[in-house]
Amino acid sequence: MISIQSKLPGVGTTIFSVMSKLAEEYKAINLSQGFPDYACDEKLINKVTEAMKSGFNQYAPMPGLTELRELIAEKAEKLYAATYNPDTEVTITAGGTQAIFTALTSCISQGDEVIIFEPAYDCYAPAIKLLGGLVKPYELSPPDYEIDWEMVKKLFTANTKMIILNSPQNPTGCILSEKDIKALIKLTKNTDILILSDEVYEHIVFDDKKHHSVALYPELRERSFIVASFGKLLHTTGWKLGYCLAPENLMKEFRKIHQFNVFSVNTPMQVGITNYLKDPDTYLGLSEFFKQKRDLFRGLLTETRFKLLPCHGSYFQCVGYEHLSSEKDTDMAIRLIKEYGVASIPVSAFYTRNTDHQILRFCFAKKQETLEKAVERLMKL
Ligand code: PMP
Numbered sequence: 520m521i522s523i524q525s526k527l528p529g530v531g532t533t534i535f536s537v538m539s540k541l542a543e544e545y546k547a548i549n550l551s552q553g554f555p556d557y558a559c560d561e562k563l564i565n566k567v568t569e570a571m572k573s574g575f576n577q578y579a580p581m582p583g584l585t586e587l588r589e590l591i592a593e594k595a596e597k598l599y600a601a602t603y604n605p606d607t608e609v610t611i612t613a614g615g616t617q618a619i620f621t622a623l624t625s626c627i628s629q630g631d632e633v634i635i636f637e638p639a640y641d642c643y644a645p646a647i648k649l650l651g652g653l654v655k656p657y658e659l660s661p662p663d664y665e666i667d668w669e670m671v672k673k674l675f676t677a678n679t680k681m682i683i684l685n686s687p688q689n690p691t692g693c694i695l696s697e698k699d700i701k702a703l704i705k706l707t708k709n710t711d712i713l714i715l716s717d718e719v720y721e722h723i724v725f726d727d728k729k730h731h732s733v734a735l736y737p738e739l740r741e742r743s744f745i746v747a748s749f750g751k752l753l754h755t756t757g758w759k760l761g762y763c764l765a766p767e768n769l770m771k772e773f774r775k776i777h778q779f780n781v782f783s784v785n786t787p788m789q790v791g792i793t794n795y796l797k798d799p800d801t802y803l804g805l806s807e808f809f810k811q812k813r814d815l816f817r818g819l820l821t822e823t824r825f826k827l828l829p830c831h832g833s834y835f836q837c838v839g840y841e842h843l844s845s846e847k848d849t850d851m852a853i854r855l856i857k858e859y860g861v862a863s864i865p866v867s868a869f870y871t872r873n874t875d876h877q878i879l880r881f882c883f884a885k886k887q888e889t890l891e892k893a894v895e896r897l898m899k900l
Pocket of ligand 1: 615640749756
């Protein structure tokens with residue numbers, strides 16, 4: 520047998536696959552992985568089908584369909600007063616994950632340090648390591664997961680190349696405030712530090728909160744790759760389509776990688792999505808749609824013994840159980856599947872050091888009946 524030296528020796532199967540597989544095995548209700556269990560809009564399916572039937576079945580242009588890029592640039596202008604040139608500063612990708620990987624590949628080299636805020640979405644650290652970069656985790660703590668920017672400053676070295684932001688954040692549902700953004704502007708002023716802003720949940724923000732895209736702030740925009748996902752926008756996570764926004768000098772390097780790694784992405788879906796998104800109401804109602812699910816789920820959870828953490832955005836609700844058990848969160852998550860038939864994600868999986876605050880993450884992008892059934896089972900705990 521030929522053996523190869525692993526480039527990621529410490530990495531196994533992701534926690535999402537592990538929990539989903541276990542959920543399937545035990546026929547548990549799966550609130551672990553972040554995907555809807557209801558259908559997307561039929562109009563969208565019809566538009567994609569129409570595109571296929573009309574012959575849009577060959578390669579799209581390398582950076583994506585011109586009309587779709589124009590639509591995205593218009594959206595950024597309208598929502599964030601940010602001007603992105605669709606020809607040179609917008610690229611359609613095979614989902615947010617590919618956009619993140621390509622952005623990192625375009626600028627992270629051996630020895631470069633990247634600051635990430637943990638608990639962090641799990642694709643950042645392996646990608647950084649694969650490129651020879653060093654992950655500098657800043658651990659945030661429940662219940663509010665607030666960032667002390669003086670502490671962030673302490674992580675800066677001569678090798679700090681990038682900061683990764685994720686707001687609204689997966690898994691915590693926390694969002695960056697204007698105060699955070701102002702601190703970040705101050706901290707990065709007169710530096711060459713880049714920002715990768717993962718904004719895949721930009722349209723899922725609740726109550727009186729506002730999404731502070733880095734696109735809103737010229738000082739940050741000029742140093743940022745912004746990543747978005749049509750999977751979250753259109754309830755179609757399985758389509759794996761997204762996009763990246765960045766100023767021309769950064770996007771030029773991004774596209775050098777993109778053209779050889781992916782070249783271009785699914786044409787009929789790009790055509791269908793373009794025709795669908797011409798009506799902005801298709802995504803502007805997303806916050807209200809998920810607010811109803813969040814309120815329903817939180818309301819139901821009050822009947823259980825879990826402690827609810829705040830949820831200001833995204834479609835994740837975290838709960839604490841330290842007053843109920845001293846079990847590790849991974850053990851608790853496995854026990855919930857095996858004994859109660861509900862799958863969650865242990866939040867320690869989002870920390871480099873597997874820091875365990877005894878918190879579980881549930882996804883509430885599910886049908887009302889799914890959420891009701893799941894909580895009925897959780898009430899037995
Ligand atoms: N970033 C975050 C924070 C996510 O939660 C996800 C999806 N779970 C992604 C990126 C990836 O998006 P996509 O599915 O479009 O690759």
